[in-house]
Amino acid sequence: MKKKEFKAESKRLLDLMVNSIYTNKEIFLRELISNASDAIDKLYFKSLTDDKVKIAKDEFYIKIDIDKKKKTLTITDNGIGMSEKELEDNLGTIAQSGSLLFKEENKENTEDIIGQFGVGFYSAFMVSKKIEVVSKKYGEKTAHKWVSSGKDGYTIDEAKKDEVGTVITLHIKDDDAEEDGDKYSKYLDDFTIEGLVKKYSDYIKYPIKMDIEHEENGKKHTHEETLNSMIPIWKKDKKDVKDEDYDMFYMDKFYDYQKPLRVINTKVEGTCSYNALLFIPKQAPYDFYTKEFERGLELYSNGVLIMEKCEDLIPNHFSFVKGLVDTPDVSLNISREMLQQDKQLKNIAKSIETKVKKELETMLEEDRDNYEEFFKTFGMNIKFGIYDGYGVHKDLLKDLIMFYSSTEKKLVTLKEYVERMKDGQDKIYYACGETTDKIDLLPQVDAVKEKGFEVLYCTQYVDEFALQTLAEYDGKKFANVSTENLDLETEEEKKEVKKSNEEAKDMFAKMKDVLKDEVKDIRFTKKLKNHPVCLTSEGQISVEMEKVINAMPTDETVKAEKVLEINESHPIVNKLKDLYENDKDELEKYTKILYAEARLIEGLPIENPTEISNLVCELLSK
Secondary structure, eight states, X not given: OEEEOOSSSOHHHHHHIIIIIOOOTTHHHHHHHHHHHHHHHHHHHHHHHOTTOOOOGGGOOEEEEEETTTTEEEEEEOSSOOOHHHIIIIIXXXXXXXXXXXXXXXXXXXXXXXXXXXXXXXXGGGTEEEEEEEEEOTTOSOEEEEEEEETTEEEEEEEOOSSSEEEEEEEEOOGGGOSXXXXXXXXXXXXXXXXXXXXXXXXXXXXXXXXXEEEETTEEEEEEEEOOOOSOGGGSOGGGOOHHHHHHHHHHHTTOSSOOSEEEEEEEXXXXXXXXXXXXXXXXXXXXXXXTOOOOEEXXXXXXXXXXXXXXXXXXXXXXXEEEEEOSOSOBOTTSSSBOOOHHHHHHHHHHHHHHHHHHHHHHHHOHHHHHXXXXXXXXXXXXXXXXXXXTTHHHHTTTOEEEETTTSSEEEHHHHHHTOOTTOOEEEEEEOSSHHHHHTOHHHHHHHHTTOOEEEEOSTTHHHHHHHHOEETTEEEEETTBSOOOOSOHHHHHHHHHHHHHTHHHHHHHHHHHGGGOSEEEEESOOSSOSEEEEEESSOOHHHHXXXXXXXXXXXXXXXXXEEEETTSTHHHHHHHHHHHOHHHHHHHHHHHHHHHHHHTTOOOSOHHHHHHHHHHHHTO
């Protein structure tokens, strides 16, 4: 027996491998299975170039055995095996990778070799108090046994083994050795191991077998079962996959009881190659619009799960997309638990963003009803994507958003609005409110529709922020109907109202004194049809934006610069003029009531409802 110390710098390095590099204990099985798959790949590769290798591809396997009494978990493969020197080099020297060396020596047909860093094996020490490795190299007569308890080095000795390949036996730690409440004994449970294989190694291309115990007619029976699917659905020929197959995969994989709205199966080859299988759901997860929601696609490297939710692969504005990416070309860190930030990752993410946008555009053009249903569910997320990041994505997303139309009485795109604009119209008109019905009753909306213009109804809090970020579409600027600069009047009307406002400036000054800083100005307008008053705003902050920002759970408050506009043609004007001449105290009461009425129309709260109620009752009783 040869007893040796690890060749790496110190026992401290092994401790670093086990306790710092890996943050999730359960990935040890993924690493050992991936190593077994690599070993089989090497022998299969050799069979392509060496006629002496008589093993067929369908004879390769990986076997998992559990012995609860001995507290051991064993992983067996019939791959190429390791010689005494390779055991010493690969297992005795931390961070030396036999797989990486093999790939460097054999440039062709080795793209599926997974191992790169030579540290995955040591993750098994997270759950093991001792590891035994018995391996027989292809072409050699003698097998060798490598044994280590971790920090105290290892031993290598000759062993008996008839078949080529490797057997790794983990002596699982006792539960009283646990450090974080995680019971090591769970790794001796059939159900747990089966679940880990399904989670991380389902698409290893060789069968992973295990004896599963079943109970039939009161008697227990053991059957050998293959745990993994082997061939990923995204790598199958598309003509061999039915729509129902995609639906079942999606519902099972992502725990949805409804079929996906759209499926995107794409393969890209080039400087950065990848397969992607993406799904656009019909419904939003219950936490989709909360801080708790985690976006991200599953990331696989050659069929091995690396990350369950890789945020960097999908942008926020498409965070509703579920699915996965499988690529051999993304640089991983040495534990394969997370990605190094690199150019390949960004290229994949950009390509996926383009694919998703194109799919949504196709759905909008060819499947309008489904797109509208999709937009009702996820549209707010896309609108937020326009506003987010100071509008960096606005050109990408602007043709995907929709708003309810005052003329069409349904959702329309900005492109559709512009295509049917009236001759000479240079603005895209919109109005904000809680519902389409409430918006439809706004005096300002009535005035714009009276002129024959279409109005877009904004009912979500992010709508106006998105439109202000866009600023214009196809050269047409957006105009909130509740602002004072709509410029709808004729030149003659402008002159008339300007004269009327000039004549009433003293009365307005008195009324403004009553309202103090609640309004920036009071003026007559000709844009209102039958309504007596309305509130408009000046500046960047609209009345609707004031409501939205002030309703947020922050200390930030804003105030729109409001203008109280009075319909010059309404009978109330004569009453106001009379009161200004004969009863300024009564004018004060009317001013407060008119302002409260204007606030109510806009959906704003009244600061002094009791006072307003008393004033209304007082005037009604006269």
